[in-house]
Amino acid sequence: MAARSRMRLFSALRGLSTRRFATESRLTSDHVRIVEVGPRDGLQNEKKSISKETKIQLIERLANTGVTTIEAGSFVPAKWVPQMASTAEICEHLLTSPPLSQHAITYNYLVPNVRGLENLVKIMEGTGVPAESAGSASKPATTTEVSLFAAATEAFSKANTNCTVAESLERIKPIVALAKTKNIRVRGYVSVALGCPYEGPEVNPSKVADITATLLEMGADEVSVADTTGMGTAPRTMELLQTLKAAGIANTDLALHFHDTYGQALVNTIVSLEHGVRIFDSSVGGLGGCPYSKGATGNVATEDLIHTVHSLGMHTGINLEEMSRIGSWISEVLGRENASRAGKATLARLSE
Numbered sequence: 001m002a003a004r005s006r007m008r009l010f011s012a013l014r015g016l017s018t019r020r021f022a023t024e025s026r027l028t029s030d031h032v033r034i035v036e037v038g039p040r041d042g043l044q045n046e047k048k049s050i051s052k053e054t055k056i057q058l059i060e061r062l063a064n065t066g067v068t069t070i071e072a073g074s075f076v077p078a079k080w081v082p083q084m085a086s087t088a089e090i091c092e093h094l095l096t097s098p099p100l101s102q103h104a105i106t107y108n109y110l111v112p113n114v115r116g117l118e119n120l121v122k123i124m125e126g127t128g129v130p131a132e133s134a135g136s137a138s139k140p141a142t143t144t145e146v147s148l149f150a151a152a153t154e155a156f157s158k159a160n161t162n163c164t165v166a167e168s169l170e171r172i173k174p175i176v177a178l179a180k181t182k183n184i185r186v187r188g189y190v191s192v193a194l195g196c197p198y199e200g201p202e203v204n205p206s207k208v209a210d211i212t213a214t215l216l217e218m219g220a221d222e223v224s225v226a227d228t229t230g231m232g233t234a235p236r237t238m239e240l241l242q243t244l245k246a247a248g249i250a251n252t253d254l255a256l257h258f259h260d261t262y263g264q265a266l267v268n269t270i271v272s273l274e275h276g277v278r279i280f281d282s283s284v285g286g287l288g289g290c291p292y293s294k295g296a297t298g299n300v301a302t303e304d305l306i307h308t309v310h311s312l313g314m315h316t317g318i319n320l321e322e323m324s325r326i327g328s329w330i331s332e333v334l335g336r337e338n339a340s341r342a343g344k345a346t347l348a349r350l351s352e
């Protein structure tokens with residue numbers, strides 16, 4: 001790490017660890033919004049078939065932790081991602097019988113093309129539930145949102161979407177336009193922003209900034225910049241954030257999506273927090289992986305992210321103990337190791 005980067009990182013960590021914020025308001029700069037991606041990004045690569053009922057139970061339990069955005073599935077061809085084949089039924093269930101929760105929740109669905117969005121809209125129109133539902137005494141307010149995705153490298157774009165980066169952006173344009181006519185909020189993703197399984201770790205940050213800016217110009221409400229392979233390091237995360245800022249991209253339009261393959265997700269999160277980013281993606285129990293990235297582990301675990309954010313005197317509105325129970329439960333259901341250290345430690349403390 002260059003000396004100047006090292007100094008900047010240490011002063012960032014010092015600044016955050018001593019900072020305490022006075023107010024509890026969700027709108028202040030010490031509130032971090034966590035987007036729970038476990039039911040979609042986390043489960044999509046699981047080989048073992050997971051029942052629709054288990055997925056619904058996972059989403060319902062997550063809705064009661066205080067988390068406000070949940071990725072619930074994706075409208076993709078089953079031959080590309082078989083695990084997401086039950087998304088239409090899950091979506092219909094969440095629209096007609098949303099889990100009771102104390103607060104409004106946004107349910108997000110990934111759509112790779114117009115066809116995917118049309119399938120979602122058909123379900124919404126069939127149930128008569130609008131994209132922004134105000135809720136009632138018996139039903140919490142819900143929002144339906146979509147995610148669409150582009151990649152920062154040509155090789156990954158080809159593997160994940162069977163087209164070039166430019167073609168994928170052309171494919172996205174009409175999706176955003178249709179979503180806007182239906183009042184559906186749009187989230188963009190830029191994959192492999194800090195490392196590509198085919199092209200290596202040196203992904204050009206200016207390319208990431210260009211794609212992010214293009215998605216926002218098209219009408220995306222927020223863009224999640226993803227370290228799909230977990231190759232990101234603190235200095236390169238800082239360089240990427242500075243490049244995004246120089247390109248005029250506001251932190252309020254930005255989310256960061258870290259995978260934890262090299263154990264750097266929380267380090268990179270702290271760098272991003274210090275830079276002013278306040279939206280982060282994570283998956284309960286650290287679920288996930290990437291079929292195109294050998295050895296890639298899951299997203300940073302939601303429990304670990306909550307623990308880190310709270311340790312800095314910032315808040316998430318999420319109950320860490322309940323999130324830890326869910327991480328342990330779903331790991332057991334899937335027969336995989338619970339990847340959250342904070343989750344396991346929290347449960348061990350509770351059982352004392």
Ligand SMILES: CC(C)(COP(=O)([O-])OP(=O)([O-])OC[C@H]1O[C@@H](n2cnc3c(N)ncnc32)[C@H](O)[C@@H]1OP(=O)([O-])[O-])[C@@H](O)C(=O)NCCC(=O)NCCSC(=O)C[C@@](C)(O)CC(=O)[O-]
Pocket residue numbers: 041044074075076077078080081110112113115116117119149160161162189190191192226227228257
């Ligand atoms: C983009 C395509 C569709 C192109 O895939 P394609 O094969 O080039 O598409 P196509 O237009 O030739 O269609 C192929 C078949 O799928 C059907 N089809 C077409 N569209 C749909 C649809 N929406 N729903 C249902 N069926 C559909 C279509 O009708 C046809 O059926 P057939 O004639 O063979 O019977 C494909 O490449 C695809 O779905 N890719 C997405 C794969 C995926 O979901 N990857 C994971 C998400 S990205 C990710 O996880 C990263 C992220 C976001 O989490 C952040 C990070 O990087 O960490």
